[in-house]
Each structure stands twice: as structure tokens, then as C-alpha cells.
Amino acid sequence: MRRSSPPLRPSGRRAAFSVALALAIAIAGATCVSAHRLDEYLQAARLNIDPDRVELQLDLTPGIALADRIVAEIDRNRDGAISDDELRAYAAVVQNGITLAVDGHQLQPQLVEKHLPAVGAIPQGTGTIQLRWVARLPPLSAGPHRLFYRNTHHRDIGVYLANVLVPANDRVAVTGQDRDMDQREFTVAYELRDAQTRGSRGFALAGIGGVLAGCVFAGVALVGGRRQRSASC
Amino acid sequence: MFGLDNYWLAFLGAPSTTTPWMLQFGGHHLAINLTLGGSQASMTPSLPAAQPARYTFEGREVRPLGRENDKAFALINALDASHQAQAILKYRVADLVLGPTQDGKTIPPEGIPATALTAKEQEMLLDLAHEWTGIVTDAFAEPRMAEIKANLAQTYFAWSGPTTNGSPSYFRIQGPTLVIEYAPQQGSVDHIHTIYRDPTNDYGARFASK
Numbered sequence: 001m002r003r004s005s006p007p008l009r010p011s012g013r014r015a016a017f018s019v020a021l022a023l024a025i026a027i028a029g030a031t032c033v034s035a036h037r038l039d040e041y042l043q044a045a046r047l048n049i050d051p052d053r054v055e056l057q058l059d060l061t062p063g064i065a066l067a068d069r070i071v072a073e074i075d076r077n078r079d080g081a082i083s084d085d086e087l088r089a090y091a092a093v094v095q096n097g098i099t100l101a102v103d104g105h106q107l108q109p110q111l112v113e114k115h116l117p118a119v120g121a122i123p124q125g126t127g128t129i130q131l132r133w134v135a136r137l138p139p140l141s142a143g144p145h146r147l148f149y150r151n152t153h154h155r156d157i158g159v160y161l162a163n164v165l166v167p168a169n170d171r172v173a174v175t176g177q178d179r180d181m182d183q184r185e186f187t188v189a190y191e192l193r194d195a196q197t198r199g200s201r202g203f204a205l206a207g208i209g210g211v212l213a214g215c216v217f218a219g220v221a222l223v224g225g226r227r228q229r230s231a232s233c
Numbered sequence: 234m235f236g237l238d239n240y241w242l243a244f245l246g247a248p249s250t251t252t253p254w255m256l257q258f259g260g261h262h263l264a265i266n267l268t269l270g271g272s273q274a275s276m277t278p279s280l281p282a283a284q285p286a287r288y289t290f291e292g293r294e295v296r297p298l299g300r301e302n303d304k305a306f307a308l309i310n311a312l313d314a315s316h317q318a319q320a321i322l323k324y325r326v327a328d329l330v331l332g333p334t335q336d337g338k339t340i341p342p343e344g345i346p347a348t349a350l351t352a353k354e355q356e357m358l359l360d361l362a363h364e365w366t367g368i369v370t371d372a373f374a375e376p377r378m379a380e381i382k383a384n385l386a387q388t389y390f391a392w393s394g395p396t397t398n399g400s401p402s403y404f405r406i407q408g409p410t411l412v413i414e415y416a417p418q419q420g421s422v423d424h425i426h427t428i429y430r431d432p433t434n435d436y437g438a439r440f441a442s443k
Contacts, residue, residue, distance in 0.1 A: 040419060042328055046338070059334075128334075159327040166339040174341045179324040 037063030037125050041070065041154050044161040049147060049190055051140070051171045056100060056109060056133045056149070064125035066157055071122055074129075087114050091131050097153030102137055103145055109133035142194040144175070149186045162186035171195060253441040262426075264333070267369070268437030274373040275437040277430045280333065281368070284424040298425050301415060304361045306398040308390070311354055312345070317396070319345040326393040326403040329416045329428050339432050342407045344391025358390055362406055365413050365429040384408045410434065 040063050048055040062070040074082050074090040091111050100107045113132035121127030151160055160183040164174055167190075176189035240260030248254050253270035262282035268275045283297040296302070312320060322343060331338060347355055359382060366377045381388070387409050394402030394417075401417035412430040433439060 037419060040327070044328065044330075046335075161326070161328060161330060163330050163340050166341055177341065177343065181324050183324050183327075 037061060039063050039065040039157065040159045041066055041157045042161070043151055043153060043158050045149060045151060045163070045186070047147065047149060047162075047164045047186075047188065049164065049167050049172050049174070049188065050137075050169050051192060051195075052137050054100065054102070054107065054109075054135045054137060054147060056098070056135070058094065058098075058131045058133075058151075060094070060129040060131070061127065062122060062125070064123070067123045067125065067127075082116055087116060087129075090129075094131060094153050095133065097151060099148065099150040100133075100135055101148045102140070104148075105138060107135035107137070109135040140192055142192050144189060144191055147188040147190065149188075151184055155184070158184075160184050164188045253437055255436070255441075265368075266436060268441055270437055270440040273437070273440045274369060275431060275434045275439075276366075276369050276373075277435045278333075278336065279365075279368070279429045280427065281365070281429070282426040284418075286423045286425050298415075298427065301361070301364045301427065302422075302425075303398065304357065304364065305392075305404050305415060306396065306402075308354065308357045308361055309392050309396050309402075309404070310398075311357060312350075316345055316349060316354075317392075319349065320390055320392045321396075322391055322393040324393065326416065328418070329414045329426055330405070331412050331414060331430060332416075332426065332428050336435060337432075340407075342387075342389035342391075344389045344405065344407075347385045347388040347390065347408075350390075355385060358388070358406065359385075362411065362413060365427070381408060381411050384410055 042059075042061040042063075044059040044061075046057045046059075048057070060070075071082070072078070073093070074086055076086055076089065077083075088111065091114055095109065095111070098109070100109055110133060111131065112134050113130070115130040117127030117129065122129075147164075149162055151158070151162070162179060162183045162185075164177065164186075167174065171193045173191045173193070174188060175191050176187075178187045178189075179185065240263070241258070243257040244254065245257060246252070246254035251271050253268060255269070256265075256267045258265045258267075259280075262280075262284055264278075264280040265276065266279055281298070286298055286302075287294065287296045289295070309317065309320065330340060347358055350358065359378065362381055363374070363378060366381065367374045369377075385408070388411065389405075389407050391405045391407070392402060393404070394400055396402070399422060401420045401422050403414070403416050405415075406413040410431050410433050412432060413427065415425065415427045418424040418426060
């Protein structure tokens with residue numbers, strides 16, 4: 001005899017909703033990933049500063065009219081598929097156009113993550129290639145510092161965004177931002193506090209961001225290899 | 234990418250008057266994430282956008298983001314020269330900064346603080362924000378607006394681009410519980426993306442995860 005499932009208690013419902021929410025966030029992440037740009041190559045950088053390292057995330061979205069050109073640059077053996085090595089090699093090309101320095105000292109970013117969009121998204125101008133680097137900082141004293149970022153990758157077709165995130169570590173406080181007109185160059189002024197004298201800003205946002213990131217992680221894990229529904233905007 | 238076949242409606246969780254659930258509606262130029270939990274609701278993050286941004290339907294001119302556009306230009310032009318100088322960023326903004334896939338991220342606010350605005354300009358700013366918060370019914374929009382108003386002292390308004398209405402200009406309203414961005418694409422006033430977020434309550438995080 002088939003037993004019916006017991007009704008979900010509120011906590012069970014909430015747990016079920018959390019799973020659904022994680023999926024929703026994962027799907028939403030795939031939704032409207034980017035504009036269907038035409039003849040521009042959007043390169044959106046986000047910098048995250050910690051006391052001892054800087055993270056650079058770069059989202060690259062070629063427009064429809066540029067898709068073949070960019071794919072050809074990545075797919076070096078022209079087999080119609082982009083391999084891990086080809087994407088890594090492309091990341092190195094991108095990195096050649098990037099300068100990252102703190103207080104005038106050039107940093108050496110290491111590629112730590114690379115992600116290709118779903119097949120077919122790039123030709124539609126909605127696919128975003130995501131690259132993430134981490135650069136260790138030299139020992140810095142407490143006080144003011146300046147982080148410099150420059151991106152010259154594909155200057156002929158590139159449009160750029162450069163932003164810094166509110167630091168998660170309360171020893172770091174952003175005190176100023178300066179960009180050139182096209183956001184190819186970006187300088188972040190920030191204050192580094194001693195470990196002993198750091199304040200207690202208690203940013204709830206960081207915690208919530210962590211929860212959301214956790215949901216996304218859980219959602220991605222749940223979705224697994226299943227094809228995500230994607231839409232464009 | 235256009236047409237009814239490219240829009241989806243999804244229910245996440247069981248619809249309930251007491252426990253959290255979510256309605257997701259979206260497709261080309263639209264992503265609405267509505268999380269409901271008893272008397273609480275969150276419509277963030279959502280992405281109302283438009284292309285074309287002006288067209289004629291049954292003899293009527295339709296501008297899906299027309300009020301948002303016009304109220305923003307009215308606000309930037311209401312500011313005096315020194316306040317405009319504070320509000321206007323010295324760089325171009327080609328797209329949304331905290332758009333899709335940027336959940337949980339916060340950037341330092343830029344532009345002019347609302348505290349520097351006159352009472353009338355503050356009202357204009359709130360009225361502009363209401364174009365997004367008011368997508369839901371008044372019962373949910375009113376507490377949301379009250380919260381935004383309560384945080385006005387920490388809210389900023391930033392602008393990039395010309396101040397003549399009809400120009401492809403970007404703007405951002407950012408406070409502790411609010412991010413609104415309006416970003417014309419590729420210099421076109423006929424292709425607009427916007428994003429509406431609550432960094433503390435996207436996907437109903439405040440009440441759905443308890």
C-alpha cells in the first residue's frame with residue numbers, strides 16, 4: 001500500500017523553500033546574464049580587497065557581432081569546442097592587458113577560477129566568460145594605500161566597468177575611487193587598519209551576502225549538470 | 234528572444250499565507266522575483282527593462298520606463314550646479330554594475346548624499362524610487378518606502394551622462410536597503426536595463442531563511 005507523505009511542518013516547508021530558493025537563485029543567476037550587446041566587448045571588473053590579497057573578477061561579454069571573432073581567439077585549434085587549456089590560454093591573453101598594482105608595486109595575479117557560459121550563449125551576445133584572479137599583497141603597514149587597476153584588453157572594441165566591493169574584512173575601508181572616463185583605469189584609495197585596532201562595524205550585509213552565496217552554491221550543486229533555463233535581456 | 238514563448242512563470246515552494254514561497258516571472262527584458270512570507274514580501278532582485286523603450290500600440294504611445302526616465306531627468310535638473318557636480322560621476326557607465334549574477338555584492342556608494350538635497354529634491358528622489366517599489370501593491374510597497382525613507386540619510390544619488398531628457402544617461406540610487414540602477418545600453422535611449430535590489434533582503438533573505 002502506498003503511503004502518502006505526511007504534511008510538511010512549517011520547518012519542513014521552510015527547508016523545502018530554502019532548497020527551492022537556492023534553485024531560484026541559481027536559475028536567476030543564469031537569467032539575463034547580460035545584454036545582447038552588438039559590437040562591443042563588455043569587460044566588467046570587480047575588485048575585492050583584503051588585508052593581504054586582492055581578488056579580481058572579470059566578466060567578459062562579447063556582443064553578437066563580435067562573437068565569432070572572440071570565439072576564434074579562444075578556440076585556437078578551431079574544433080568548435082573550447083577546452084580547459086584554451087580557456088586558460090585566453091585568460092593569460094586577457095591578463096597580459098591587465099595591470100594591478102598597490103602603492104606602485106606591480107602585483108602578480110594568479111588565475112583561480114574560469115567559467116564558460118552555456119553553449120550558444122556567446123553567439124547570441126548573452127554569454128559571459130567569467131575569470132577570477134587572486135594576487136597576494138606585499139606586507140603593508142597600517143594606513144592609507146592605493147590600488148591601481150588598468151585593463152587594455154581589446155581596446156578597439158572594449159567597453160569597461162571597474163568597481164570595488166565593500167570589503168568583507170573590517171580592517172580594510174575604501175576611502176576614495178578615481179576612474180578615467182572609460183573606466184579602463186581605476187584607482188582605489190583605502191585605509192588598512194592594524195589587526196589590533198580594527199573597528200567593529202558589524203556589517204550585516206557581509207553575513208547576508210554569505211547566506212546568498214551559500215544558497216547559490218547549494219543551488220548550483222543541486223542543479224548539477226542539468227541545463228539551466230536561460231533568458232536574455 | 235522576443236515573443237510569449239520566451240517568458241516563464243515559476244512557483245518555488247508551496248503558495249501559502251504563512252510560510253515563504255516565491256513567484257518568478259521573466260524572459261526577455263524582464264525578471265521579477267517576488268518572495269512572499271506571511272505579511273512580508275520582497276520583490277528584489279528584479280530587472281525591469283525595455284527594448285524598444287518607446288512604441289505605439291493601438292494608437293497609443295507606450296513608454297515602459299517613461300516615468301522612471303522623466304522623473305530622473307527632472308531630479309537631476311532640479312539640482313543646483315554644485316549639487317549636480319556632486320551627483321554626476323566623471324566617467325561613463327556602460328551597463329548595470331550590480332546586475333544579474335551579482336547577488337550579495339555591495340559597492341561603496343557614489344554621487345550626492347540625500348542629506349545634501351532639499352526637502353523637495355528628497356521627495357523627488359523617493360518618488361523616483363517608488364517607480365520600482367510600487368510595482369507591487371500598496372500594502373507591500375508602503376512599508377518598503379517607509380524603510381527607504383528611514384534610511385534616507387545614508388542614501389546616495391549618482392548620475393552619468395548628459396542631463397538633457399532624451400539622452401542615454403545612467404543613474405543609481407543606493408542606500409542600506411536599496412539599489413536601483415538605470416542603464417541605457419550601447420548609448421541608446423531605446424534599450425534600457427534597470428535593476429532593483431535590497432542588499433539585505435534579496436529573495437526575501439530576511440524572512441525566508443529564518
